[in-house]
Amino acid sequence: MPESLVLKGGRVVEQAGERVADVVVSEGRIVAVGPDLSADRVLDAGGCVVAPGLVDLHAHLRQPGQEEAETIETGSRCAALGGFTAVVAMPNTTPAIDSAAVVREVQELARAALCAVHPAGAITVGRAGERLAPLAEMAELGVRLFTDDGTGVQDDLLMRRAMEYAVGLPHDVVLAQHCENAELAAGGHMHEGEWSSRLGMAGQPSEAEEAMVARDIALARLTGCRVHMQHMSTAGSVALVAAARASGLAISAEATPHHLLLTHAACASFDPVFKVNPPLRTEEDVAAVRRGVADGALDVIATDHAPHTPDAKDEPFDQAPPGMLGLEFALGVALSVLDLPLGEVLARMSWRPAAVAGLAGTQGGPVEPGRPANLCVIDPEASWTVEAGATASRSRNIPYVGRTLKGRVRHTVSAGEPVVVDGVAQR
Numbered sequence: 001m002p003e004s005l006v007l008k009g010g011r012v013v014e015q016a017g018e019r020v021a022d023v024v025v026s027e028g029r030i031v032a033v034g035p036d037l038s039a040d041r042v043l044d045a046g047g048c049v050v051a052p053g054l055v056d057l058h059a060h061l062r063q064p065g066q067e068e069a070e071t072i073e074t075g076s077r078c079a080a081l082g083g084f085t086a087v088v089a090m091p092n093t094t095p096a097i098d099s100a101a102v103v104r105e106v107q108e109l110a111r112a113a114l115c116a117v118h119p120a121g122a123i124t125v126g127r128a129g130e131r132l133a134p135l136a137e138m139a140e141l142g143v144r145l146f147t148d149d150g151t152g153v154q155d156d157l158l159m160r161r162a163m164e165y166a167v168g169l170p171h172d173v174v175l176a177q178h179c180e181n182a183e184l185a186a187g188g189h190m191h192e193g194e195w196s197s198r199l200g201m202a203g204q205p206s207e208a209e210e211a212m213v214a215r216d217i218a219l220a221r222l223t224g225c226r227v228h229m230q231h232m233s234t235a236g237s238v239a240l241v242a243a244a245r246a247s248g249l250a251i252s253a254e255a256t257p258h259h260l261l262l263t264h265a266a267c268a269s270f271d272p273v274f275k276v277n278p279p280l281r282t283e284e285d286v287a288a289v290r291r292g293v294a295d296g297a298l299d300v301i302a303t304d305h306a307p308h309t310p311d312a313k314d315e316p317f318d319q320a321p322p323g324m325l326g327l328e329f330a331l332g333v334a335l336s337v338l339d340l341p342l343g344e345v346l347a348r349m350s351w352r353p354a355a356v357a358g359l360a361g362t363q364g365g366p367v368e369p370g371r372p373a374n375l376c377v378i379d380p381e382a383s384w385t386v387e388a389g390a391t392a393s394r395s396r397n398i399p400y401v402g403r404t405l406k407g408r409v410r411h412t413v414s415a416g417e418p419v420v421v422d423g424v425a426q427r
């Protein structure tokens, strides 16, 4: 008999509310929820919250093709340590995830992962923005989120066609967009503003992001396509998304932990760890992104976990690739900067992203018998200081070194397996 497991003495927090209960897991599923339960193995959840596992809509796992920066195995270990039981892997790999063959390759590699890994498909072939990728054949394999992330789809008519095509698919899919007008952003290495002027660094104006947000809202209205706006970073973007959602459009949008915490002033160090795309913006933008998350206009928090090898990040600021690690720090940053009840934070990091990605059947759902056992146990009061190199990633580009974060993941149970116990990955 496989051993059963009980998460003992925690407060269960889920979409429907919260209660104190033990949760028993066996053979990959939740089998009992209630007081005074026992099992072969006990994981202490005293003083902790037991919740549906977190779901990340935006992780770069770098496989295939850039395994020196990350692999699906190491990235999924970061995810599990961060409380995630599912991640959507971005398709800007080498080759890009733009065909059934590469989707299958990633799904095959994901079998050994420490959490569920769902490949996103590219919208255009090779993410080149020139012709539509075979969305139908990827959707047939279970892909539900498509994006050219790393760049936005520039051609207005092609994006319209992609949306029309997506609406006609037999599967409910979402088109996610890295909103960046390439011409307006060209040559910029940080936010265009006070700090780029002071540092003499070419910048990207907020309008480079907002122009594409506005276009895609218009195209969503025209086509009826469900659209997800990735990593919203400016006050203007937040306002556009809020208005579009208020008008009833099927638009979802994400904030990243770093856009909730850091400003462009961090670039004054010229440390390439703070180079990210979209760039860190102003204090007003950070405040607007926080408000957007609080009032629900930005209904998802996603990491944009973007590993780069120390060699690559060791270049001068204007030559280093953009991106920073995020999976292990996302919950701690969110709980540290947001003045929201834990259940609201979990909505944006678990059940809402699960719904956006079409994963509600397995992730983010109610903690009740019969459901797949994808759970995390969080100590909301624990505080910890981020240390350099303290990551399971193959890369080291952590922007939070030396910061004290509130809230820590204690255990993670993925498909019934305790993959993280007392903060330690089990494999």
Ligand SMILES: [Zn+2]
Residues within 6 Å of the ligand: 149, 150, 151, 178, 230, 231, 277, 278
């Ligand atoms: Zn992006």
